[in-house]
Amino acid sequence: MAIHRPHFPDLLFDQTARFRAWEQELSQLFRARGYRELSPSLVMSKMREGAVRCIDGEHIVGLRWDFTEALADLLALRFDAPPGRVSYRGAVFRRPAHEWEPVERFEVGVESITGPEDVQAADRELVRLLLEVPAQVGLRGCAVQLGSAALLAEPLRVEAIPVAVATEVATWLSRRAPHRVYDALDGSPARARLVAHAECLLAGDIAKSPYAGQLEGAYRELLDTENVARAAISADVGPHAVTLRVDTADVAGFAFYTGPTLRLWAPHAAFELGAGGRYDGLYPQLGKPWHAAGFCIRLARLLDLADAHPELFTQVAT
């Protein structure tokens, strides 16, 4: 059998020092905010399509592709009550969306797994925590984007749009392409209503949407999160001050996320540096009626950015 070596990043001295420093800074921050670290196994207990696999004798082993799922398997099995704040750090192995992306990616992140009464508090805490991240890694000029996949999921559910079409609609809306949303809904009796809704999301004008009545709750959640973030940002005028953007058309991941979503960007970055949001559907699937939200910071992408644009960092650890 031929040995395949996809793009795994080797880190040399400077990169390793930078990577370890960031990992430590962020872990300390999370610990200081009450997040307890867990380390789920590098080997997943189940397999899914697209997982990076190894051969072990007669067996196939799936490598950890995502911390959220790895943690959910672990926590749902080991805990009777929602464990609250948890954090993690380590590598995940994913088939890249683009050939230049590495297969092995380093991440640090947090999850807040609670009962229904703590959902709002957890969302607010997470957005405040994400806003602290750029200062920890010395990155300036960052933007945090808030979205809500729920603003699309509910109308698609009401109109009974098939999953494949719904996925296409979400993709094109997230890419700000209403003309493509129109194409994707060819033949659907709900086409005119959903395209009108897409236009409203792009304009940030939910009140004019044909589904405005059904979306009040989801929209209010997003606005609450925005208010908390604005209050946190207004106090910070330093070099690491973050710009906040709300994009109601950011509905990416609508099949997974059920509430507000967060993304961390920097100028010149090809990809988001951090991402997350509320996903209340995962734990019930594992038999636990828990609510969950979190975000992860993609250290591999931060390392790439520091190599390509060191001027974006106030200090680059070496």
Next chain:
Amino acid sequence: MTLLIAYPKGRLGDELLEKIGVSALGPAVDPGRALKVPAREPGVELVFLKGADLVEYVARNVAALGVVGSDALDEKDVDVLELADLGLGRCRLSVSAPVGVSLGDLAKKKHLRLATKFVRRTQRWLDRQGITAELVPLTSSIELAPALGLADAIVDLVQTGRTLVENGLLEIECITQVSGRLIAARGAYLADPRRIDHLASLIVRASA
């Protein structure tokens, strides 16, 4: 900070430059064979690239904006913002076969071979139609493939259909309409949405 806009080479690029050439986002100097020139708008530079490459430059946030055919965009399927359908370079991505051969004839073939440059888009269409076929990837002169026995039919861009007729082929099924799209790097849009929206509106207005 200088911002890069990528314009396509070829027919779509010619059509675009005809419309946009005298606007603020036209080249400030005659590009000749240069691949990078300043635009009239201060702080903006233009690069001229082939479709598939152009998508990569925007996807990696090297160029903040770009104009590219939806054919090239669909083949890459990357996470870039598609801000407008400019309606330029309109044509169709179609299945064409030798005269007298219908889509039904092709679907009944035990081993259908389709020559195309557009492998991803063709495969999606085949999946939707429930047809299986061997895709023969070619990059140019696709129309020759059926006549020389390399494929039973082709999937290629059709504008007037004259090249097809001259090579004994007929368009039998339109897979999708193709036109020039204005795309933006997600990172660039997030970093400065006002500037990107302003430049995008200049391009949309000039190319109308």
